[in-house]
Amino acid sequence: MSEVDPDQLDQLLALQDTDSRRRRLQHQLDDLPEQQLLIEAQQRIGEIERQHEDLRVALDRAGARQRQLEREVDVLTQRRDAERLRLYDGTVANARELKAVEAEIETTERRIEEHEEQLLEALEEVESLQAQLTGLETAQATERTRVEELTTSRDASAKEIIAEQAELDTTRDRQAADIDAGLLQRYEQAVTRAGGGVGVGKLDGQSCTACRVELSRADVGELYAGPPLTTCPQCRRLLVVPA
């Protein structure tokens, strides 16, 4: 290639520097730490909502059981009271029948006790489930607050980066305008070949700043003897060889 003005090469390296900074900024924007934390917090909220739903179902069931047992205790109590009345209202005719009624009352009493024990257990279950629900609701509120905070923080970080990007874009336009079109095109092609990465390096001591590979003495000697803009023998990117 024809001789390139050393000033142009400095400008090209400055452009590369700007492009590298733009890439780092884009990477930062794509990979904001708050974003990952937000995803995690939202996953926890989802998990809490599932547990909440399960608990609600269990609570409905326990509540229904409690009401059923209360009704049964009522019915049994009424039955026992009615039997007791019969003992004294003169409808029981003889001692044998009296014994039968007394036995019936005893049986009913035992059933009432059993039902009351079950009712107590059901009440304890309802209470325990309600406490668990309250705990989950507190955890949910905490996570929601965290999501709000993280969103605010993420948006602020993004806004800062986007402002910085706009500034760098302006800088880049100015720098690119000062570079010869042919040279700029070679640079853009090198960037494309590098997958949008670094397109031009500079020989720094014995290594290329783009790939950081240390070159052999022979290579370095040849590079210094050659043109100020060449190709890195290692990474094939453009390489600026300082005078």
Ligand SMILES: [Zn+2]
């Ligand atoms: Zn290289």
